[in-house]
Amino acid sequence: MSAPFVALALSYCLGRGQIKLLGQRKRPWLEIQRCETDLTYLTHQCRQLHKLHDGTLDSVTDTIQTDGFYDDKRLRCHGEGLYRAYELLYPRDEKTVTLELLMLTGLRGVASFWCDCGEASTSGLTFSCPGGKTRAMVVHDWLTELGFTPYTPRSDVRSSKIHFRGAGADHFASTIRPLIPRYRHSTLRR
Helix, strand or coil: CCHHHHHHHHHHHCCCEEEEEECCCCEEEEEEEEEHHHHHHHHHHHHHHHHHCCCCCEEEEEEECCCCCCCEEEEEEECCCHHHHHHHHCCCCCCCCCHHHHHHHHHHHHHHHHHHHEEEECCEEEEECCCHHHHHHHHHHHHHHCCCCCECCHHHCCCCEEEECHHHHHHHHHHHHHHCCHHHHHHHCC
């Protein structure tokens, strides 16, 4: 089992990825689903998983039809380290995101979380946390532990969004820019 592979699989599960138990033997599969316009990033994620995994990694891609013009592409991977990732992410068969789990993913987790849930505007950078206010509070604490200074406006106290403004946004962007793919750098421009 490779610790970097487990950390990478967990970081992909922070945004659009999930680990499911599939098949008769209930083996864990990492599943990431994206629009076909975002196929380049899905391919990048697949390459990173293959690069960090010790041994063979079974991966399957397929197309899921949608009601819109573009279909979704789905990547499913199965490898030895996914058992450990499943145990960490689903301790009682329910997805639980804790501060310890987020600290395990580190800056790479921040970068993949930004690629899935981040957006830039003229006023700053914003994370939209899936999972509601409780998960947003955990992510806020995680980002503070990593040395970033998130800004929470008084109007968004009950919101699931985390904001960066001014020098905090510049520090955040310069720190994670080397960790995200080159074609995603435009998502950090304000």
